[in-house]
Amino acid sequence: MLTAEQLVDAKEAPVTSPFDRETVSAYRAAGWWGTETVADHVRRHAALRPGDAAYVTPDATLSWADYDEHSTRLAGHLAALGAAPGERVAALLPDGPAWHVTAVAAEKAGLVLVGVGARAGRRELRFLLERTGSRTLVTLADHRGEPSADLVEELRADGVDLVHHVVVDRVVVDRLGLPVDPREAGIAGRALGADELSIINSTSGTTGLPKCVAHTQNRWFYFHDLARRAGALTSSDVFMGAVPSPFGFGLWTAHFSPAALGVPTVLMERFDAHAALDLIERHRVTVLHCVSTQFIMLLNAQEEKERDLSSLRCMFTGGEAVPYERAARFEETTGAKVLQFYGSNETGALSYTSLDDSRDVRLRTAGRLIPEMKVRLFDPADGSDITGSGRPGQPGCKGPATCPGYYADPEADRSLFTPDGWMLMADIVEIDDDGCLRVVGRLSDLIIRGGKNISAAAVEEEVGTHPAVALAAAVAMPDEVFGERVCVYVEQRPGRDLTLDDLTAHLTERGVSREWHPERLIVLDRLPRSSGGKVAKGELRDDIRRRLGH
Numbered sequence: 001m002l003t004a005e006q007l008v009d010a011k012e013a014p015v016t017s018p019f020d021r022e023t024v025s026a027y028r029a030a031g032w033w034g035t036e037t038v039a040d041h042v043r044r045h046a047a048l049r050p051g052d053a054a055y056v057t058p059d060a061t062l063s064w065a066d067y068d069e070h071s072t073r074l075a076g077h078l079a080a081l082g083a084a085p086g087e088r089v090a091a092l093l094p095d096g097p098a099w100h101v102t103a104v105a106a107e108k109a110g111l112v113l114v115g116v117g118a119r120a121g122r123r124e125l126r127f128l129l130e131r132t133g134s135r136t137l138v139t140l141a142d143h144r145g146e147p148s149a150d151l152v153e154e155l156r157a158d159g160v161d162l163v164h165h166v167v168v169d170r171v172v173v174d175r176l177g178l179p180v181d182p183r184e185a186g187i188a189g190r191a192l193g194a195d196e197l198s199i200i201n202s203t204s205g206t207t208g209l210p211k212c213v214a215h216t217q218n219r220w221f222y223f224h225d226l227a228r229r230a231g232a233l234t235s236s237d238v239f240m241g242a243v244p245s246p247f248g249f250g251l252w253t254a255h256f257s258p259a260a261l262g263v264p265t266v267l268m269e270r271f272d273a274h275a276a277l278d279l280i281e282r283h284r285v286t287v288l289h290c291v292s293t294q295f296i297m298l299l300n301a302q303e304e305k306e307r308d309l310s311s312l313r314c315m316f317t318g319g320e321a322v323p324y325e326r327a328a329r330f331e332e333t334t335g336a337k338v339l340q341f342y343g344s345n346e347t348g349a350l351s352y353t354s355l356d357d358s359r360d361v362r363l364r365t366a367g368r369l370i371p372e373m374k375v376r377l378f379d380p381a382d383g384s385d386i387t388g389s390g391r392p393g394q395p396g397c398k399g400p401a402t403c404p405g406y407y408a409d410p411e412a413d414r415s416l417f418t419p420d421g422w423m424l425m426a427d428i429v430e431i432d433d434d435g436c437l438r439v440v441g442r443l444s445d446l447i448i449r450g451g452k453n454i455s456a457a458a459v460e461e462e463v464g465t466h467p468a469v470a471l472a473a474a475v476a477m478p479d480e481v482f483g484e485r486v487c488v489y490v491e492q493r494p495g496r497d498l499t500l501d502d503l504t505a506h507l508t509e510r511g512v513s514r515e516w517h518p519e520r521l522i523v524l525d526r527l528p529r530s531s532g533g534k535v536a537k538g539e540l541r542d543d544i545r546r547r548l549g550h
Contacts, residue, residue, distance in 0.1 A: 017195035018214060018404035024195050032225075032372065032400040033218040037194050039107050041259040042068050053264040055097040056283060058275065060171040062097040064262070067104070072187070074105035074168070079186045081164050083136055085110035088200065090134040092116045092125065092143065094269040095244040097171045100255055102138050103245075107198055107217075110190035114212075115201040115246030118269075122154065122511030124202070127209055129160050132200055132407060136164040170269075194218045200407050201246045203345045203453065212407040213248075213345050220256040222400045223341075223348050226370065227257060230339055230354040231287060231314045238283055238311075239265040242276065242290035243451070248345035249318060253289035273301035277309070284311040288336070291451030292317055293482045295338075296326050300481075302333060312336035314355060318343075318451070323483075327363045342366030342437055346416060347423050348401025350375050351437040365436040366429075373399035376422060377431065380443060383418065392430040392440050396422035445537070447476040447484050452515050454486060456537075459516050463488050466506045468496035471527055473535045477520055477544050487544050488518040491527050498523065520544075 017024050027033040042064065045054070050065035078089060089111045093099045095118065106113040114132045116125055129137070137155075139148040152165045192198050194217045202210035227233060241254030258265040266279050271294055279285070290298070295317060302309070315330065318340045327338045339362065343349040353367035361367065369375045377393030379386050386393045402423050406412040417423055428441035445456040459474040470491040477487035492498055500521040507517055522544070528536040 017193075017216065018197050019195065019216070027218070027222075027400045030372070030400075032222050033195065034221065035194055036221070037107060037192065037198075037217050038256065038259045039071070039104050039191060041262070042071065042104055045259075045262045049262070052262075054258070055100060055171075056264055056266045056279075057096055057171065058268065058279065060097075062101070062171050067097075067101060071101045071104035072108060074101060074166075075108035075187045075190075077166065078105060078109045078111060078136065079190065081136065081166075083109065083111055083164075085190050086112065087136075088112045088114050088132045088134040089136040089138065090114040090116055090129055090132070091138045091246075092118065092120070092148075093138065093140060093168075094118045094170075095241070095250070095254075096267050096269050098140065098168050099245050102168065103199065103255060107192050108190070109187050110192055112192075112197055113199050115199060117202070117244060117246055117513075119514050120202075121513040121516075122151070124210060124511075124513050126155060126158060126160055128202055128212065129155070129162065131212055131409075135161055136166060137162055138166045138168060140170060141167050192217075194221070197404070197407075199251070201248070201251075201345065203248075209458075211409060211412050214404045214407045215251070216404065217256070219348055219401055219403060220252050221260060223252045224257045224260050226341070226349055226352055226401075227252065227316065228261075230352050231316065232355055233257070233261060233287065235261050235263060237261065237263050237286045237313075239263055240276070240280060240283075240285040240288050240290075241265055241267055242271050242288070242294050248348075249289070249291070249451070253316065271297075273297040274305065277301055277305075277307045280309055280312065281307040286311055286313045288312060288315040290315065290317060292322055292326070293450035295330050296323070296481050299326065299330055299333065309334045309336075314339055316340065322363060324363045328359065331359070338362060340366060342429075342439070343401065344425060346403050346405075347397055347425060348399075348403070349373065350395055350397050350425070361436060365432075365438050367437065368435045369431065369437060370399070370401075373397045373401060375431075375437075377429070378418065378422070378424070380428065392428050394443060395425045395427065395429050395437070397425075398422055447474065447486055449479075449484050449486065449515060450482045454515055459486060459488065459518065462507055462510065462512050462516060463490065463503065463518065465510065466498065466503060468492055468498040468502070471535070473527055473537060473540055474518065475537060475540045475544060478548060478550050485519045486516070487520040487522065489522050489524055489527055489540050489543075491525070492523055522547075 045064040046068035051063050053061045054064045054067045055062040089106050091102045103113050114134050155162050198217050199215040200212050203213050243250040245254045254265050266283050312334045314337045316339050339353050341349040341352045350373050351367040351369050353362040376387045376396045380394045426444040427439050429437050429439050431437050447454040456474040460472045463472040470493045473489045475487050476484035479485045528539040
């Protein structure tokens with residue numbers, strides 16, 4: 001319980017935040033939130049260890065000094081273009097040092113970074129630019145093997161108000177002829193604070209369009225502190241981040257935690273299991289961050305060619321159910337313990353496991369509840385609070401890891417929050433007598449492929465635009481590596497034929513993100529119907545499991 005004096009002291013610091021002042025004050029007074037930002041940490045490391053590596057790729061290294069210098073130069077360039085404080089600037093970049101330089105540059109220039117996944121289709125990119133009002137786009141010179149300038153011209157031809165296109169290099173930004181001193185660069189006094197809106201990223205939902213999640217830095221530094229305690233992280237560690245940084249898991253593992261600790265982080269633009277193992281061995285990586293699909297691929301690659309993985313201490317995973325047998329084999333193969341958080345891009349973390357937990361707790365549960373996240377369970381039928389009843393329910397939370405909500409989307413916020421302000425997950429969970437959480441079901445019609453949420457309804461809508469499709473239903477197809485893949489059942493229009501290649505080409509032409517592309521197509525004379533006339537998805541899920549021998 002906070003004393004009146006603590007609350008008064010905490011309120012003295014000026015804050016412009018999407019959170020109300022009382023919340024910010026209370027979280028600061030409790031020690032969960034502070035005032036330092038990523039730029040502050042980068043500046044300190046640049047002064048104390050300028051030549052040490054901040055980011056390492058298979059081909060190059062970005063030092064802390066270069067990280068600080070080039071983010072300042074880019075910040076000055078963005079300001080010189082006329083971007084006013086608070087404006088949004090979008091980054092369409094692969095997972096690499098340039099993404100992090102751009103994020104810190106936006107922070108220094110007082111701009112809100114809109115992180116776009118490198119695999120986003122043209123339509124998703126257009127939606128994100130328009131929804132967030134981004135008039136500046138940062139890219140590499142090429143995007144997916146084509147000139148980025150061509151993509152920008154297509155967007156402008158589609159009516160997107162994209163005023164500026166800034167091209168950066170893969171490891172460091174072009175020097176752009178601008179000074180490194182913030183006062184000379186024209187950005188003095190513009191930097192964002194730890195409680196201000198700083199990043200917007202997207203998350204898949206149950207509709208065809210992504211939702212834009214608003215982020216402050218403090219929620220991720222709080223998340224970092226959970227990870228630090230869970231994995232006994234220190235400044236002597238070497239990280240490898242295999243999850244792209246625009247997304248929640250990638251944010252704390254490759255952007256916030258490395259800055260807070262001052263550790264080098266190994267990055268790859270595209271995940272390749274054999275290359276990742278080589279990098280772990282070469283750089284003596286101690287802490288690995290990846291989704292379940294990726295560590296299964298690493299296991300398979302290690303069986304093909306053995307590497308020395310003895311440096312690994314722990315691996316953080318999440319985003320999907322952790323397969324017990326594979327996770328246990330990973331621990332036995334590497335000697336590293338598998339840790340996880342349960343939460344989402346929106347909620348942060350509701351529970352987590354730590355090095356001190358038994359294997360059963362670490363691999364068979366989602367860990368113990370985090371007290372300050374105040375986790376409750378709600379009846380999904382009527383929304384009543386059933387916490388402590390012993391019944392499974394839909395989890396909700398309030399606490400320092402949560403985001404402020406969706407950006408400029410009050411309708412989406414209404415589905416994210418209960419009327420009295422609890423932020424909801426789209427799962428059904430149970431909580432045992434030891435306070436450990438287990439996921440036992442899913443509320444929304446999502447397919448989770450390699451940790452990425454894919455809306456079945458959105459896939460169905462896109463597949464339904466093909467002229468040969470009369471009716472489509474997308475379901476999760478079990479897969480040993482990715483957990484689930486997208487399988488589509490189709491009724492064809494009379495006299496028309498459809499192949500998977502035809503469908504893939506059609507979706508590509510429409511600019512549909514690659515993750516949404518079906519990986520198996522099954523054509524039926526008639527899709528099964530429920531008593532209410534809807535497609536019987538349960539029968540289709542059973543059918544694909546039978547076809548696969550599950």
